[in-house]
Amino acid sequence: MLFRSNNSILWLLKFRISKFNILKTEATTEPILICGNEAIGEAAIQAGCLAYFGYPITPQNELTAYMAARMPEEGRVFIQSESELAAINMVFGASALGVRAMTSSSSPGISLKQEGISYLAGCELPAVIVNISRGGPGLGNIGPAQSDYFQATRGGGHGDYRTPVLAGASVQELADVTFLAFDLADRYRTPVLILGDGILGQMMEPVKFIHPEPVDLEPKDWILGGAKGRPPRVVKSLFLGTGALDAHNRKLQERYRIIREKEVRCEAYMTDDAELIMVAYGITARLCREVVRNLRRDGHKVGLFRPITLWPFPSLKIAELCRTAKRFLSVEMSYGQMVDDVRLAVNGKLPVEFFGNGGGEILTVGEIEEYTRELISS
Amino acid sequence: MPLNLKELSKKPELLSPGHRACAGCGSVVAIRQALMAVDGPVVLAFATGCMEVSTTIYPYTSWRVPYIHNAFENAGATISGVETAYRALKKRGKIKGDIKFIAFGGDGGTYDIGLQSLSGALERGHNFLYICYNNEAYMNTGIQRSSATPFCAATTTSPSGTVIPGKTQFPKDLTAIVAAHNIPYLAQASPHNWRDYIGKVKKALDIEGPKFINVLSSCFRGWRTQPVTSIDIVKTAVETCFWPLYEVENGEWKLNYMPKEKLPVAEWIKVQGRFKHLLKEENKPLLQEFQDWVDKQWDILLQKTGDTVHKVVV
Numbered sequence: 001m002l003f004r005s006n007n008s009i010l011w012l013l014k015f016r017i018s019k020f021n022i023l024k025t026e027a028t029t030e031p032i033l034i035c036g037n038e039a040i041g042e043a044a045i046q047a048g049c050l051a052y053f054g055y056p057i058t059p060q061n062e063l064t065a066y067m068a069a070r071m072p073e074e075g076r077v078f079i080q081s082e083s084e085l086a087a088i089n090m091v092f093g094a095s096a097l098g099v100r101a102m103t104s105s106s107s108p109g110i111s112l113k114q115e116g117i118s119y120l121a122g123c124e125l126p127a128v129i130v131n132i133s134r135g136g137p138g139l140g141n142i143g144p145a146q147s148d149y150f151q152a153t154r155g156g157g158h159g160d161y162r163t164p165v166l167a168g169a170s171v172q173e174l175a176d177v178t179f180l181a182f183d184l185a186d187r188y189r190t191p192v193l194i195l196g197d198g199i200l201g202q203m204m205e206p207v208k209f210i211h212p213e214p215v216d217l218e219p220k221d222w223i224l225g226g227a228k229g230r231p232p233r234v235v236k237s238l239f240l241g242t243g244a245l246d247a248h249n250r251k252l253q254e255r256y257r258i259i260r261e262k263e264v265r266c267e268a269y270m271t272d273d274a275e276l277i278m279v280a281y282g283i284t285a286r287l288c289r290e291v292v293r294n295l296r297r298d299g300h301k302v303g304l305f306r307p308i309t310l311w312p313f314p315s316l317k318i319a320e321l322c323r324t325a326k327r328f329l330s331v332e333m334s335y336g337q338m339v340d341d342v343r344l345a346v347n348g349k350l351p352v353e354f355f356g357n358g359g360g361e362i363l364t365v366g367e368i369e370e371y372t373r374e375l376i377s378s
Numbered sequence: 379m380p381l382n383l384k385e386l387s388k389k390p391e392l393l394s395p396g397h398r399a400c401a402g403c404g405s406v407v408a409i410r411q412a413l414m415a416v417d418g419p420v421v422l423a424f425a426t427g428c429m430e431v432s433t434t435i436y437p438y439t440s441w442r443v444p445y446i447h448n449a450f451e452n453a454g455a456t457i458s459g460v461e462t463a464y465r466a467l468k469k470r471g472k473i474k475g476d477i478k479f480i481a482f483g484g485d486g487g488t489y490d491i492g493l494q495s496l497s498g499a500l501e502r503g504h505n506f507l508y509i510c511y512n513n514e515a516y517m518n519t520g521i522q523r524s525s526a527t528p529f530c531a532a533t534t535t536s537p538s539g540t541v542i543p544g545k546t547q548f549p550k551d552l553t554a555i556v557a558a559h560n561i562p563y564l565a566q567a568s569p570h571n572w573r574d575y576i577g578k579v580k581k582a583l584d585i586e587g588p589k590f591i592n593v594l595s596s597c598f599r600g601w602r603t604q605p606v607t608s609i610d611i612v613k614t615a616v617e618t619c620f621w622p623l624y625e626v627e628n629g630e631w632k633l634n635y636m637p638k639e640k641l642p643v644a645e646w647i648k649v650q651g652r653f654k655h656l657l658k659e660e661n662k663p664l665l666q667e668f669q670d671w672v673d674k675q676w677d678i679l680l681q682k683t684g685d686t687v688h689k690v691v692v
Contacts, residue, residue, distance in 0.1 A: 054535070055491075056486070056516040056519035056520070056522040056535070057519060058519050058520070061519050061520045061522070061534070064522065064534075064535055065520070065522075065534040065535055065537075068534065068535040068536065068537060069537050069539070072539075072541070072542055078535075080522060080523055080535045080536075082490040082491060082493075082525060083451060083490060083491040084491075108449065108450075112451075138449075139426070139447075139449065
């Protein structure tokens with residue numbers, strides 16, 4: 001069962017265990033109080049990240065500082081690059097050797113990394129890229145935002161590619177999706193994005209680092225680790241012969257189809273009898289959950305649907321909800337990006353409303369609730 | 379205008395009070411001094427960094443002159459565009475009179491991510507001055523190491539611990555890299571020697587073509603010192619020959635200040651918390667390595683300027 005109304009984390013774990021058998025339920029450590037940026041860093045280390053390449057940008061600096069201190073302790077490699085562009089290409093170099101590698105940044109820095117992400121996708125190289133996003137466009141500000149949704153879910157760089165995008169809604173979940181990100185990257189030989197925001201990155205919550213069960217990952221028979229005793233291998237994104245590029249792109253598209261089929265993750269909260277279903281991810285989903293609780297207290301039939309994978313987007317689940325719901329409301333810290341995916345999933349069957357701001361400032365429970373009450377009474 | 383304090387005190391400041399830089403910020407002093415050399419219209423470009431963030435929290439600005447900021451890596455390119463537009467307008471007679479162009483960047487925006495952009499602007503020969511306010515780390519984002527950070531300095535991304543003693547590399551010699559562009563004028567300066575520094579800015583602005591000044595700017599937050607020492611500490615950097623004052627005019631290297639007595643670099647290091655681990659007994663070899671590096675760089679410079687160490691009179 002892909003979809004269940006339940007408590008988020010528990011549900012996520014159950015779901016992953018039953019479906020993919022990749023997470024252990026027992027915690028390996030006592031919970032520790034740690035900020036989201038550090039939680040991603042620690043989870044990456046425990047997930048076997050051997051090389052981390054960072055560059056300063058607010059609000060993700062705690063992650064870079066954490067890796068600077070922790071990676072050498074573990075005998076791993078931390079490098080601060082001279083630019084974001086350099087960092088993503090260092091990831092490219094490390095990944096080509098089959099090493100689990102990661103970089104992180106915030107929105108403007110992620111824009112600079114897009115060339116590298118496109119090359120990683122084209123070359124089928126696994127990598128984990130963390131975006132602790134902030135307000136934009138341009139310099140924007142350093143407040144939390146969700147306005148990088150399009151960039152993250154549509155590929156972001158040039159060419160016809162997608163990357164799995166994982167969006168946690170708590171510090172615990174950021175750690176959980178970090179483990180998942182490395183496995184997805186290796187399993188599908190693709191860069192994977194973790195999309196957080198300035199609040200999730202910097203707020204502190206108790207976290208347990210829950211190691212996934214060892215996954216049956218195929219051996220990396222493509223790494224460029226020295227050709228002695230075997231025929232040389234090639235990792236490339238350049239295909240010049242007639243039809244060669246199209247064959248390569250078809251192969252990528254087939255892989256994306258499998259990811260769409262198998263890797264959708266989401267959470268539903270009080271949606272079974274809900275007439276109005278709010279759709280929100282990340283920190284905004286936390287706010288909407290409170291709105292749902294408040295409105296339920298007054299007898300309104302409201303629920304929350306929370307995508308955890310933004311790509312692949314849980315379109316089928318939303319389509320299923322169309323049978324019982326009467327209306328959807330997408331709530332985002334952007335002026336309407338995910339709402340497009342909700343509309344595509346609903347496909348005209350029901351009205352889809354939108355509420356949000358441009359990002360850079362967090363929405364409040366009060367303003368979301370006020371809008372939602374107006375919507376219900378209209 | 380003669381370069382004396384009486385005259386300088388009469389000059390209106392281009393950076394107005396009320397900006398949000400820390401009290402005791404060395405970079406603000408470096409920038410205010412540079413702008414005292416400006417007569418007539420000037421356009422400023424800034425790379426992302428402390429001075430951009432603290433002076434232009436929109437809708438507020440501390441600037442009394444036109445100012446442009448783009449992103450982190452491109453102050454050189456941005457000022458190139460502005461200067462090119464100016465030349466185009468001037469050619470068509472739409473602008474009369476002379477306008478000066480100055481780009482400012484910190485060490486992160488100049489030594490690291492902005493180096494390509496700076497190099498391009500220097501090579502193309504735009505008529506502008508680039509001033510790097512070098513506080514030896516990414517201070518704006520919370521003290522991360524840069525390629526200007528000194529050997530063994532502790533930063534949040536080069537922490538000192540029981541095994542690794544802070545940054546393991548020596549800083550790159552950006553001023554020499556710029557010199558290799560064979561531009562008409564470049565210099566190294568320090569705000570404690572304001573006469574030398576302001577004189578250099580003045581000289582640079584009167585020269586046609588690309589110019590560059592690298593000015594050491596203390597940051598008490600990142601250097602782990604007291605705000606009151608902001609000027610003393612850069613003076614010690616010069617007296618220890620860690621940061622020599624020199625200029626290169628049309629390929630001629632000239633030393634501007636020869637310390638009467640070359641102080642050991644430990645004098646500069648011991649007052650900064652970021653180096654405190656270097657003072658431990660077991661780290662003496664590292665301190666010696668640091669001193670050897672300073673001595674070697676100093677020798678190389680003296681060979682270029684034609685000075686000899688004999689000049690040091692004790």
